[in-house]
Amino acid sequence: MEMSAQQDNSNLNNVSGSGSCLYDLLSSDTPSWSSQRDRWKSSGPRGRLESLMRQSGNRFCADCGSPDPKWVSTSFGVFICIKCSGIHRSLGVHISKVLSVKLDEWTDEQVDSLVNLGGNTVVNKKYEACIPSNHKKPKQSSSSEDRSDFIRRKYELLQFLDCDEQLSCPFPLSHGINSSSSQTNSSSNNTGQDKKQCEKQGNKNRIGQAFRNSWNRKDSDYKAAKKSNSLAGMVEFVGLIKVNVVKGTNLAVRDVMTSDPYVIIALGHQSVKTRVIKNNLNPVWNESLMLSIPEHAPPLKVLVYDKDTFTTDDFMGEAEIDIQPLLTAAKAYEKSTINESMQLGKSVASKDNSLVKDGIITLEDGMVKQEISLRLQNVERGVLEIELECVPLTQ
Ligand SMILES: [Zn+2]
8 A cells, every 4th residue: 555655744633533533643644563563662651551551450451451451541541442442432522532543643741741641540440430230341252242341331420430539529410421522631620619519528438429410411412422322332343444544636626716625434334534625626635544443334424515614514525335345354454464455445436336446455565555536426527546455353
C-alpha cells in the first residue's frame, strides 16, 4: 500500500471519532508500520510505556483479567485487552479514550498522565471498591454482553466507585449519561452543587452508596443508558479495520463553484469522519480512521458531505463496501509468516456494486489490505479512493 507523504498533521485534533489517534501514525510518510514501531522502541515515551505495561498489575486486563493487555484507556489509566477495548470504544471517546500500546504514538505527557493515574491495581481499587456480591467481574471467556454491562457500570455509571471518592465527588452526579461530554477528564471537574450532593450522602454505607449512585440519576437517563448498552453490548468485536480515506476525484459542486467535502465512515453503530477540506473538488485526505469490526460485519458505509457553516451539510454521495472478502482473507492469513507481497483475492467490480475497478486484496508486510475505488451513488458525479487494512485481534 502506498502511504503518500503528508507532512501537515495540524488537523490531528479535529479528527473525531474512535481510533482517530492513529491518524498521526498512519499519515506519516514512513512506508511500513514495523520500521515505524522499531524507531519508537528506542524513544522515551515508548520505553516508559512498555515498562509500565510490564508492571505486575498491568499484565492482566483491568476489566476481564485476560493476560497481556495491549490497549489503554487513557481516560482512566488502565491496561485492557482488545475485547474490552472494543466496549470502551463503543462508550464513546468522551467517556473512554482508547489507545494501542503498540500501534499508537504516545507523547511524554500521555505517559505521565498514565503514571499519575497509578495503573490497573490503583484504578481498580477506586472504580471497583463497591462491587455488590451479586455482581461478578467478567472473565476472559465472558460474553460481550456481560463484559459490556460490567464496563458500563464501572466507568460510565460509576456504580462501584469508592465511597471516599464519592465524597469528594469526582463525577457530576446531577448530570445524565447523555450530557457527559464534560467528563473527558472525568476525575477532576466537580462543581460546588455536585459537591453538596455528595456531602449529603456522606454517612451512608458503602454498598448502599454504590446503588444510590445510580438511583440518583434521573430514571430516564438510566433507561437511555440501558438502551444504548443493549445496542453496543450485544456485539462481539473480532478485530479492527483501518480505513485510509485517500482522495476524492471530480466530486459534486454544492456551493457556488466548489465544495468543502468531508467523509463519514460508518460500520454498524460506529461512525468516524475525516477533516473538512475547503474549496476542493479533488480533495486529498490521506487520513486513516479506525473502527472495531463486529462479529457479523455489515457493509462499510461511506458518506460524503459538503460542510456548511450556517445550514445543514449538503449530501455529496454515498457508497457501501462489502468487507467480507477482506475479512475472510485476513482470517486465512492472520498467522501466516509469508514475507513477500502477494495477491490474495479481489472484490470484482460489477453493476451491483459501486466499484470503479476490482478491489485487489494483498498481503504486504504481513498485513492484509485492499484498495477500493468507489463511484459515489445517488449523486451526479464523484469517485472516492479508499484503502482498507485489517488489524487482527492478536495485534
Ligand atoms: Zn478484557
